[in-house]
Amino acid sequence: MSVExxxxxxxxxxxxxxxxxxxxxxxxxxxxxxxxxxLEIKKIMVRDTSRQRGIEIDPGKLTNKVxxxxxxxxxxxxxxxxxxxxxxxxxxxxxxxNGKSVVTANKxxxxxxxxxxxxxxxxxxxxxxxxxxxxxxxxxxxxxxxCLSANRITQIIGIINGTTNYMLTKMTxxxxxxxxxxxxxxxxxxxxxxxxxxxxxxxxARKLAILASIAFNSRIVLDxxxxxxxxxxxxxxxxxxxxxxxxxxLLGIAKETGDGVEVRVHPTLIPxxxxxxxxxxxxNAIFVTGDAVGDTMFYGRGAGEMPTAxxxxxxxxxxxxxxxxxxxxxxxxxxxEEKPVKDMGSTExxxxxxxxxxxxxxxxxxxxxxxxxxxxxxxxVLQKQTDGNKAEIVLVTHRVHEKNMQEALEIIKHLSxxxxxxxxxxxxxx
Amino acid sequence: MSVExxxxxxxxxxxxxxxxxxxxxxxxxxxxxxxxxxLEIKKIMVRDTSRQRGIEIDPGKLTNKVxxxxxxxxxxxxxxxxxxxxxxxxxxxxxxxNGKSVVTANKxxxxxxxxxxxxxxxxxxxxxxxxxxxxxxxxxxxxxxxCLSANRITQIIGIINGTTNYMLTKMTxxxxxxxxxxxxxxxxxxxxxxxxxxxxxxxxARKLAILASIAFNSRIVLDxxxxxxxxxxxxxxxxxxxxxxxxxxLLGIAKETGDGVEVRVHPTLIPxxxxxxxxxxxxNAIFVTGDAVGDTMFYGRGAGEMPTAxxxxxxxxxxxxxxxxxxxxxxxxxxxEEKPVKDMGSTExxxxxxxxxxxxxxxxxxxxxxxxxxxxxxxxVLQKQTDGNKAEIVLVTHRVHEKNMQEALEIIKHLSxxxxxxxxxxxxxx
Numbered sequence: 001m002s003v004e005x006x007x008x009x010x011x012x013x014x015x016x017x018x019x020x021x022x023x024x025x026x027x028x029x030x031x032x033x034x035x036x037x038x039l040e041i042k043k044i045m046v047r048d049t050s051r052q053r054g055i056e057i058d059p060g061k062l063t064n065k066v067x068x069x070x071x072x073x074x075x076x077x078x079x080x081x082x083x084x085x086x087x088x089x090x091x092x093x094x095x096x097x098n099g100k101s102v103v104t105a106n107k108x109x110x111x112x113x114x115x116x117x118x119x120x121x122x123x124x125x126x127x128x129x130x131x132x133x134x135x136x137x138x139x140x141x142x143x144x145x146x147c148l149s150a151n152r153i154t155q156i157i158g159i160i161n162g163t164t165n166y167m168l169t170k171m172t173x174x175x176x177x178x179x180x181x182x183x184x185x186x187x188x189x190x191x192x193x194x195x196x197x198x199x200x201x202x203x204x205a206r207k208l209a210i211l212a213s214i215a216f217n218s219r220i221v222l223d224x225x226x227x228x229x230x231x232x233x234x235x236x237x238x239x240x241x242x243x244x245x246x247x248x249x250l251l252g253i254a255k256e257t258g259d260g261v262e263v264r265v266h267p268t269l270i271p272x273x274x275x276x277x278x279x280x281x282x283x284n285a286i287f288v289t290g291d292a293v294g295d296t297m298f299y300g301r302g303a304g305e306m307p308t309a310x311x312x313x314x315x316x317x318x319x320x321x322x323x324x325x326x327x328x329x330x331x332x333x334x335x336x337e338e339k340p341v342k343d344m345g346s347t348e349x350x351x352x353x354x355x356x357x358x359x360x361x362x363x364x365x366x367x368x369x370x371x372x373x374x375x376x377x378x379x380x381v382l383q384k385q386t387d388g389n390k391a392e393i394v395l396v397t398h399r400v401h402e403k404n405m406q407e408a409l410e411i412i413k414h415l416s417x418x419x420x421x422x423x424x425x426x427x428x429x430x
Numbered sequence: 431m432s433v434e435x436x437x438x439x440x441x442x443x444x445x446x447x448x449x450x451x452x453x454x455x456x457x458x459x460x461x462x463x464x465x466x467x468x469l470e471i472k473k474i475m476v477r478d479t480s481r482q483r484g485i486e487i488d489p490g491k492l493t494n495k496v497x498x499x500x501x502x503x504x505x506x507x508x509x510x511x512x513x514x515x516x517x518x519x520x521x522x523x524x525x526x527x528n529g530k531s532v533v534t535a536n537k538x539x540x541x542x543x544x545x546x547x548x549x550x551x552x553x554x555x556x557x558x559x560x561x562x563x564x565x566x567x568x569x570x571x572x573x574x575x576x577c578l579s580a581n582r583i584t585q586i587i588g589i590i591n592g593t594t595n596y597m598l599t600k601m602t603x604x605x606x607x608x609x610x611x612x613x614x615x616x617x618x619x620x621x622x623x624x625x626x627x628x629x630x631x632x633x634x635a636r637k638l639a640i641l642a643s644i645a646f647n648s649r650i651v652l653d654x655x656x657x658x659x660x661x662x663x664x665x666x667x668x669x670x671x672x673x674x675x676x677x678x679x680l681l682g683i684a685k686e687t688g689d690g691v692e693v694r695v696h697p698t699l700i701p702x703x704x705x706x707x708x709x710x711x712x713x714n715a716i717f718v719t720g721d722a723v724g725d726t727m728f729y730g731r732g733a734g735e736m737p738t739a740x741x742x743x744x745x746x747x748x749x750x751x752x753x754x755x756x757x758x759x760x761x762x763x764x765x766x767e768e769k770p771v772k773d774m775g776s777t778e779x780x781x782x783x784x785x786x787x788x789x790x791x792x793x794x795x796x797x798x799x800x801x802x803x804x805x806x807x808x809x810x811v812l813q814k815q816t817d818g819n820k821a822e823i824v825l826v827t828h829r830v831h832e833k834n835m836q837e838a839l840e841i842i843k844h845l846s847x848x849x850x851x852x853x854x855x856x857x858x859x860x
Contacts, residue, residue: 027580139577143569146744149464293740297729327757
């Protein structure tokens, strides 16, 4: 292929779309020298072509007809930054069927429909690149697919949602409550008006499904991921964790265990000296362990206009390079295995447990007995008087089966001196 | 190109060579599925073919004649893990001239002879890949060349020497002296019998030259890098830094300033809450700032048999993929600019200065006057009685020109109440 410029169609001109436009136009000369050919945004599909967008764009480039992009044979690369599944999935499918390479930032789509899209890309000899779909500007998809490809990846532990990391950082630094911090995050624009997807862990789960698929060479979809959000984390839990030298983070955890893979998103205690423990505010980080490389970590901004656009444009540059050398799909889907996903009952973990109890002789003994009976052994125990004859018992277990833990808790919560199992949080990384 | 297996020649079978052999043979099935073709080590050049190496290798693969690799048309990829310049540079040049792709872990060679080697690779339509030459297993070369390629990189700050990071971590944690920690590092095999290259900063300087060349798209060679080692860092400096909330690290710093690039390796105070401050022991980390992506960091093991081999084999897999699709050199040298390198006098920094003084009235005033006269303004000052009428004054400046700083110190060291300028360390990252 030999052309003056490679023509690009942009689906969407929201936050990330504007960033993509800014980089491709503002950094044009460098991009051309790195790729060997210039990139030109020929058409941009938006819902309303007359809307003001705070960015100067030739109105002739704007269209509200997706066909102007999908059916234009000059457009070789389609950049999808409109998000969502409907009608995006249809647009992306048609672009691939028309032999166009696609770059997308859409984790929702890839985490659920990845398999069919990669098959389409392969059948049509096109690139389907999605670095921006996980952890914004942080290079992680390509490092996993290429730089660490000589390894058998054994685990990935990631802080992959900026909103909840900001909230947990504030709760840790200021001792504030969940509800107050959520309001503050919403006021600052770090959390959405409907924060469900972030605080309930679904956003992280989508990203984890994508990462685990690449790391383990086996398709993991959103439904495979166990998900628990941060809404039950209290200022007390964070304070107790601190006393025990732990930090509370919402982690995406994927492990290959030999008899299947574990994929789960939940609040987690990690040791204060773990590299992930000092990843604060809206920053993301992905901690990857490989059998040869050992522990590695990738850190940076997981969202935002320019960081996300940085990843999108890098993918566009790769797609352009592949087109120029006529090798689209150079590195395609790597899910060549079918590994079973373990159910949570058969996973193993350490646990932090906080119990509200009535402070009378024998209470700790009856709790300890119930744990012991289910083969849950305890690593540390704190007991604190709270109010009158009430007390809180906080304990951390050794590594146990989730199933045993749940059975022990079922007995404990019915003990006469136990008023409530106030919280249970998994412990990782030590 | 369509073949059963891609044949590889290995130059050297030391620590990294053994790791490469272990991964390519032990992970053969996965590699084949990821690349699309198997990799086979056909010949290994060693000095002494009869020596025991603690690894089982078909003796028929061993040779002491480099021609058995360089002149074998079946060998498509040459992996250079013998190190050094002589005769390595000659071997690698001949491999490239014979149209073979080359993967190397050799920072010494790339940092000095990179330009001519990349030109050779390009002329002969071959890949020259070198991920393992910087920071062992940590993906950083490809992330800079591809994943962050939409950015204008503004700075790189790296902990890129494991030996010195181990030593400084020990000095910080245990308050021990440089000489004691060096002996301990040598006993543990973390420092070599002749530790010069590590402790004087030359090893880090080579890696920084490579990183800066890629980041700034302009060839930087070893001679361009200002180098200062850690031999003058004392337990006192580390303790004072701690009091001021700083950690002492040996950093490689590369900045694009608009009027040229700065490339320097020296001990540095960084704030305790900087992501690099908690990178301890033999771990490496590279902190990269781009105009779009913002701050990112790449963390992991910077040396060792398997981490380094992880990077080498990933490069071999990429070279194999390129051969299979007939696009070697897909991403070649990106040094298309010629940016001037600034001399140290015109760089700017904050400084930590420790002075041994005679404790008498007016001593601080005369020092402060000398700094002020050269436009060096002070951010903080500590004064401590040491012994009798002796005192130490420790101060941190605001951002100043190196030249002004040196002129001020020239005056200060001749003040009658100043016994010695005990140490000067640059401050970065806040």
